[in-house]
Amino acid sequence: MSEYLIGAVAAALVNYWTLAREESADAITRLKQAGCLGGATVLVALKTAGLSYVLYYGVLSPLGMGAARVPLCFLTAFACAWATGQLARNGAGAWAEFVETRWPLVALNAAVLGAALYGVSPGVGFTGMLLSAFGASAAFALSLLSLTAIQARTDVDALPESVRGFPALLLAAALISMALTAFAGL
Amino acid sequence: MKDWKRPLENPVSALFLLGTCPALAACDTFWNALLIAAATVVVFDLTNAVLYLLRGVAAGAARLAALLVTASALSGIAVLLVEAYFPAQYEAVGLYIPLTALQCAALDRVLPDAETPSGLSKLVRPLALYVLTLCAVGLLRELLGAGTAFGVPLLPSGMEALAFFRSAPGAFLTLAFVAMGAKAAGLFREEAPQ
Numbered sequence: 153m154s155e156y157l158i159g160a161v162a163a164a165l166v167n168y169w170t171l172a173r174e175e176s177a178d179a180i181t182r183l184k185q186a187g188c189l190g191g192a193t194v195l196v197a198l199k200t201a202g203l204s205y206v207l208y209y210g211v212l213s214p215l216g217m218g219a220a221r222v223p224l225c226f227l228t229a230f231a232c233a234w235a236t237g238q239l240a241r242n243g244a245g246a247w248a249e250f251v252e253t254r255w256p257l258v259a260l261n262a263a264v265l266g267a268a269l270y271g272v273s274p275g276v277g278f279t280g281m282l283l284s285a286f287g288a289s290a291a292f293a294l295s296l297l298s299l300t301a302i303q304a305r306t307d308v309d310a311l312p313e314s315v316r317g318f319p320a321l322l323l324a325a326a327l328i329s330m331a332l333t334a335f336a337g338l
Numbered sequence: 339m340k341d342w343k344r345p346l347e348n349p350v351s352a353l354f355l356l357g358t359c360p361a362l363a364a365c366d367t368f369w370n371a372l373l374i375a376a377a378t379v380v381v382f383d384l385t386n387a388v389l390y391l392l393r394g395v396a397a398g399a400a401r402l403a404a405l406l407v408t409a410s411a412l413s414g415i416a417v418l419l420v421e422a423y424f425p426a427q428y429e430a431v432g433l434y435i436p437l438t439a440l441q442c443a444a445l446d447r448v449l450p451d452a453e454t455p456s457g458l459s460k461l462v463r464p465l466a467l468y469v470l471t472l473c474a475v476g477l478l479r480e481l482l483g484a485g486t487a488f489g490v491p492l493l494p495s496g497m498e499a500l501a502f503f504r505s506a507p508g509a510f511l512t513l514a515f516v517a518m519g520a521k522a523a524g525l526f527r528e529e530a531p532q
Contacts, residue, residue: 158363158506159437166444222436223410230403256402263406264440314522322514330507 160288161329163264164295165321168303170257179304186300188250190293192236193261194286199232200225200262201285205278225266233259265289295328302327362475362509364431368488371476373427375469377416378438378445382465385409385442405446409439471516478512479503 171185204225212220237255240248251258265288276284302324308316315323365371388408389401417435421428445468480486483504485493493499502508 158509161506161510162362219414222414222439223407226406226410226439227403230406259402260440260443264437314518319514319517319521322510322517326507326510326514329510333506 158329159264160291161295161325161332163261163292164299164328165325167257167261167296168299168321171300172303179300182300182304183297184246185250186296187293188247189254189258189261190289190296191247192251192255192258193265194289194293196229196233196236196258196262197265197285197289198282199236200229200266201281202278203232204228204266205281226263229262229266230259233262261292262289265292291332295325295332298328299324362513363506364434365472365476365479365509366483366504367430367480367486368473368477370427370431371472372469373420373424374431374434374438375472377413377420377435378441379465379469381409381412381416381438382442382445384412386446402443405443406439409442410436413437413439475509475512475516478516479509482512483508 167189168186171182171189204221207224207228208218208221212218212224233255236258237252240251240255242248266285299321303321306320306324311320364374385405385408389405392404413436416438417428417432420435421432477487480488481492482500483502485491485497485499500508503512
């Protein structure tokens, strides 16, 4: 399970980097974006886990196509994220606007977490799959929010040149993964 | 070869992709890192070849879907090949090979577009940097975490290695050290926002 946690923290790194590179925004806006992305990923991951579980055991497994579960997970994540983005068009507020434009990023997150979940939870039931998906996506959301908050509070001028930017981000990721590993051991 | 120390173009993308790579957890030895890196590069190249053939059909969001399906199918083939020809390494890294499909999606986003076969030369340097850095991380983790190099024990009997570096936090820490060392050596300049 600790190897799975690295996937959640690594996905948080990608998303933080993507958000930071797309727009120049203040710390509060980035935190809001991180919160929107984390919430959207939890929602889509839950839908992906449920739908892919039903499709896998209802369609693929009886047909002897169990090897296609990973592509199934990817396609399901893509479809769920797209559907969520379409529904967000009718909504209002920062979350709806965020999901409407960035649903491909949410799809990739759900695909990463879902595909890795198959490896560490191969024989769980429907409820277990949903709980695992929620736990994984919640860990991702928590990691993303923590990374964003840490970077907002880091005094860049106090860091040596060789540590600024990407190395500092990785050090923060190491600390977050240590915390998650500690929780996994409880 | 003569300008190998020149600051590389956009290497941060290649480096940060390692931090995004779920297979970072599997790269606790040099040979495992080499296998994962080779699998990723081969799957990425073949996926690009298929997408080039589909360039008139798949565009925009459809291209992403096509990329994911193609890469996942090719990574499934890679899993079968590794299981057949490298059974020892399959026990260690077989779980992470399907995730190379998502690594290909990330690579596709950050690497320069190779819209024609002749444009593939733009990908050689970033992909080579990706493979070299992943192998360096794997070798460092093997040295620090297991006391071996390329599978050969180096520590005298009675000495123990730092098992922390074989865990997930150790992987991020090792990659941070590699990035710091490369930056201090002037091998790249970073354009990322602070």
